[in-house]
Amino acid sequence: LGAPGELSPPTTALFAPPTVTSEQIEHLHRRFKQLSQDQLTIRKENFDSIPDLEFNPIRGKIVHAFFDKRNLRQESDGLAEEINFEDFLTIMSYFRPIEMNMDEEQLDRFRKEKLKFLFHMYDSDHDGKITLQEYRNVVEELLSGNPHLEKESARSIADGAMMEAATICVGHMGPDQVYEGITFEDFLKMWQGIDIETKMHVRFLNVDTIAHCY
């Protein structure tokens, strides 16, 4: 990768409106080089070098999300082997904060993007639905940080949550109908009242943050 300046035009075209400033891109670029050890791409193994990530219970899913082709806006499905800086930025862009000057439509699209990212994280088999088993996996992982929580408890919480979701999304069903799983539309419904925009973003600070790398 050359100088960041080279990168900016194509990358800013990715985010419309361009909200990641060139300073931020530069910072991320530095970080990328660190992670990739000056290679052009990074693989899953490179994420192992981040020490703090080890303690994160859903580390696996998050790293996976970086390589998920659906998040990389590629038409195909499945997992990418390695990602380059553009892809890295693409993923990071899901977490940019909302702008003051966004209009309704942009906000809506923004929101959908973020929720889609989350949805992809839950839906590990890429079939467009979060089934009970997948949900259970997620909850188990989430709660795995607490050593005192048994797997069964996590499972029953997941079941309860699933039922709750089903109730919200579907409500009435005939006795023979079975709720397969949470689709993306259902997922959106669940989040209707809650403003995810403020919850799901990371402030990319403009100052030189201390990159705790080694």
Added chain:
Amino acid sequence: GQRSSESATSSNQSFAIVSFKWDHVKEPYIIVLWILVASLAKIVFHLSHKVTRVVPESALLIVLGIVLGGIVWAADHIASFTLTPTVFFFYLLPPIVLDAGYFMPNRLFFGNLGTILLYAVIGTVWNAATTGLSLYGVYLTGIMGNLKSGLLDFLLFGSLIAAVDPVAVLAVFEEVHVNEVLFIIVFGESLLNDAVTVVLYNVFESFVAIGAANVTGIECLKGIVSFFVVSLGGTLVGIFFAFLLSLVSRFTKHVRIIEPGFVFIISYLSYLTAEMLSLSAILAITFCGICCQKYVKANISEQSSTTVRYTMKMLASGAETIIFMFLGISAVDPNIWTWNTAFILLTLVFISVYRVIGVVLQTWILNRYRTVQLEIIDQVVMSYGGLRGAVAFALVALLNEDNVKDKNLFVSTTIIVVFFTVIFQGLTIKPLVQWLKVKKTEHREPKLNEKLHGRAFDHILSAIEDISGQIGHHYLRDKWSNFDRKFLRKILMRRSAQKSRDQILNVFHELNLKDAISYVAEGERRGSLAFIRSPSTDNMVNVDFSTPLPSTVESSVSYLLREKAGPVCLDMQALEQRRKSIRDTEDTLAHHTLQQYLYKPRQEHKHLYSRHEIMHSEDDKQDKEIFHRTMRKRLESFKSTKLGINHPKKLNKIHKRDRGQKRRNSSVIPNGNIPSENPVQDFTLKEKDLEFSESEENNDYETLHLGKGVDFLANVTKQNFTDNPAGIDNPVFSADDDHSIYTKFSPWLSSEDTVVPSQRARVQIPYSPNNFRRLTPFRLSNKSVDSFLLADVPEDRPRTFLPESTHM
């Protein structure tokens, strides 16, 4: 002493059988009388809903104080009690601030700490400087006439009138219910600006004392340094005492009666210690409350927790009442009244105007760094909510009139300012908030999904921060959480408490409990718990649980329900009941909920606003009654509720049960050995909360409407309790060593006539279900004593989510 001298004088006459010893009791008597008057006044005020909706209580109390002061003055021509600074600072203010700190929503507070600090420090300095300087400037023009004050006096006055007052803010905002971010900013500011106020006040007071000529640059520098020392020192004192308190609470298992006392004593010590070291006492006690809350709440028993809660609220509310009343009374003292139209008017103008300007400027700066922007409406509320109160009054009363020649003028002005802000702004803020359509607090039912996703977010965002190499909010919070889990908890929390704290579990359990409660309530409504919901076509949701894992221990009844085991019994009785009911209710297998070992986490209570009431609803008494009766009926009809394992295939949807979330009190029975013959009069339940909304809905069973909640069925476990030699023999159970009875006997098959009240049922109601496991062994053991002796098992028995057999 007195008594002997009295008897000496009366020995001239005969022995006086009864004598009137007024002087003997005068002081405490008068104090208590005033407290009584204030409390009675509160009762009277709250009799009329119409009045209290419009007029804030603080305003009413001030007016009452004025009236009372007037009466006393007219009668006696002496100014009776005034609000002396000593009483205020030592006895009245600490409870209020402790209450604020102990119930502070920490996550919200620390999340907005930057904003709060900015307003508290910079904002207060700005207010003080501008007000003082402007007044001085106007004074120089001569409009104010002849005063004896110089620049320093004006600055001193500015500094004490500048601070937003926590008591007033709490009193007014409590009735307004703005959204929590806004509230926490204003309230946090009012708490944290104490450091600034203390420093400025002391600095200028000493400057005034040493005279304007002797103020050098060094003194100013010392002033600046003292700010840091005072604020940080006060905070550290608070944290130290919080640590001490948490540590102590870890070991109070065997002295549960005095457990609550420790909270108050040690917190008060922190206040006094900071005061002794001339640090910021308010900061100390605030941070003591903030830091200790988590550990103390985890460590102390439920009853102690409730006691602490109630006592704190009572003290704080009482102190607030007294403060406002005495503010009114103190105003009726003609000796202090000095009127200077220009000064007073200008003060009012300046503090309002400069507050607005300050807020606008600071918000503009902050919005560049904040993720959630503060809009114009927020700024209006913040400016308008900058109330001055008793702290300013106490500070001004403390002034030394030899140094500050215009003390009386300052006092009068302060009184007028305080009255204006509390009464006028207090009265108008509510309509203003409504008119501006300020976003109010949202009370929503806790959704498990929200909790889960919230947790997922935290982790995701931490990860992103890690990956992108930044130290951000989440990184810090994560780090703190890890540090807490690794070290602090081990030191400060009891072992039993360490295991069981997880927010998600709490929500899960809350919802389970809701179901259990409403299940029983429904049973009560129907007259027996042996009702069944037949699988009908309405309101059902079927989730594809296609792979049930075989396991002997199920942690949720939902699993059992899904198991396709056996035919559904649809006999006539069931259909009959079905016809009777207007809508579906919980699945019959929720029976299990009542006999299972329900995990019981510590219940927390959100007290963002309510000073006057801890309960979220007014219907709890009714709940209590209903549950009481239900339990009794349950005891009497337990025979009919022996369960089979037959259950319908499909899950049924549940409705909103708001009653379940009503507050429940724990019964106030002293810990210790409770003989089982003690009839329990007051069958009360636990307070609950977390995210539970204030349900304003109807308590009427009949109007339970279809809602969105889903039943969470509590843990299903089968416990094997050893027989105890004591206790009442449960005749119905005695033949039941064989658990196969469960398979044979279905609840819906029994008619309700074959109910045999147990001995226990005839004797007493179950003791309060603080520990829900008391309900649990009831079914399975032959001896009914198990449930009740276990009630008093101390906490070394871990509160496990699952039965003892699986080790947690």
